[in-house]
Amino acid sequence: MGTMNGSEQKPLWLEIEEGILGLADTELEEGNRESTVQKIAAQLDEKGFNASRTGGHLLDLRWALDARRTVGRPLLKDLNEAISALTLDDVSSPHAATSGIIRQLGESWPLLKGGEQIKDVGKIVEATKLSLLIDMARTMEGDGGVRYLRGAEVVDASILEGLEITQERLDEVDAAMAAEKAEIARVEDLLSAVAEKPEQERIKHLLNSDVSEDLIKSIAEVQQSAIDTTKAAMEEEMKEKQRLAEEAAARKKAEAEGPSLENMSADDMLEHIEALREILDFSDQEKEIRVMCEQSGVPKALVEIAVSDPDKLDALEEKAEAES
Numbered sequence: 001m002g003t004m005n006g007s008e009q010k011p012l013w014l015e016i017e018e019g020i021l022g023l024a025d026t027e028l029e030e031g032n033r034e035s036t037v038q039k040i041a042a043q044l045d046e047k048g049f050n051a052s053r054t055g056g057h058l059l060d061l062r063w064a065l066d067a068r069r070t071v072g073r074p075l076l077k078d079l080n081e082a083i084s085a086l087t088l089d090d091v092s093s094p095h096a097a098t099s100g101i102i103r104q105l106g107e108s109w110p111l112l113k114g115g116e117q118i119k120d121v122g123k124i125v126e127a128t129k130l131s132l133l134i135d136m137a138r139t140m141e142g143d144g145g146v147r148y149l150r151g152a153e154v155v156d157a158s159i160l161e162g163l164e165i166t167q168e169r170l171d172e173v174d175a176a177m178a179a180e181k182a183e184i185a186r187v188e189d190l191l192s193a194v195a196e197k198p199e200q201e202r203i204k205h206l207l208n209s210d211v212s213e214d215l216i217k218s219i220a221e222v223q224q225s226a227i228d229t230t231k232a233a234m235e236e237e238m239k240e241k242q243r244l245a246e247e248a249a250a251r252k253k254a255e256a257e258g259p260s261l262e263n264m265s266a267d268d269m270l271e272h273i274e275a276l277r278e279i280l281d282f283s284d285q286e287k288e289i290r291v292m293c294e295q296s297g298v299p300k301a302l303v304e305i306a307v308s309d310p311d312k313l314d315a316l317e318e319k320a321e322a323e324s
Contacts, residue, residue: 009047012051013060013064017076019043020040020065021077023068037062037065075111078105078109079105082101086125088136094122097129130154130158133149137163138162143176145163146159146163147173147177149162150173150174150177187211202220203216207227256294257300259301260299260301264301266320267320267324269302273302276303276306276313277313280310289303
């Protein structure tokens with residue numbers, strides 16, 4: 001059975017019932033009634049109730065013993081069984097669970113219909129709920145237990161004690177949950193920005209924004225097949241972009257290098273050779289030659305000849321003059 005908080009003194013009626021629960025049948029016989037009253041009263045005295053010298057407490061004790069003999073079994077037996085039968089579904093509403101127990105046992109045990117008793121049974125139900133939640137959380141792997149208890153709004157102290165974890169570990173899980181919550185908010189904002197777009201465009205927008213597939217499926221409410229189709233289309237787009245970029249780079253390189261010797265007109269050949277000779281007269285350092293040739297727009301084909309075998313320029317010049 002769930003128990004009251006260990007830092008709180010149990011109510012008198014519950015302490016009385018616990019004393020009665022442990023009685024032997026002979027102690028309930030009429031001839032032993034008064035000695036039994038004194039025995040339980042002494043137990044209550046030890047717990048700070050001063051029952052043996054308080055008429056009201058002794059009266060409560062005698063009424064409880066009378067009820068025990070009338071029903072034929074201890075109240076706590078019935079209450080313990082009712083509490084033990086509770087499931088997580090039952091305690092999802094502690095108030096409803098408490099009311100159900102009072103209705104179930106109240107006919108045999110009118111005592112439970114009292115306001116204080118209903119309140120105390122409610123506390124036992126709350127304690128039982130916490131115990132059931134922690135038992136469930138302990139079956140979960142990783143940080144699942146902490147997440148489960150956080151979802152059930154269990155306080156820190158109960159999580160730390162129930163799962164036997166450190167505050168540092170609890171803080172880590174809390175931080176991870178906060179980050180996940182922030183990510184969900186980010187994804188919802190991203191999705192709202194393309195809410196009117198076709199499904200594939202929405203998925204593409206989320207993928208390009210580094211949203212996980214699991215979140216896309218849950219928040220955008222799409223199937224994995226739709227994500228796979230979108231990813232395949234995006235891969236094709238990337239391939240096409242890469243092809244176009246490579247072609248553009250090749251054109252740019254070709255433009256920078258200028259025409260080949262075969263595609264150069266005779267007049268252009270003569271003009272470039274003349275520029276080359278001026279550069280060669282100015283410097284014999286390859287690096288400087290290349291820089292000045294690039295600045296002067298001299299085709300790379302001629303530059304390579306100038307830095308590797310400049311004597312060939314004479315033959316090219318003669319041929320160009322003949323064709324000019």
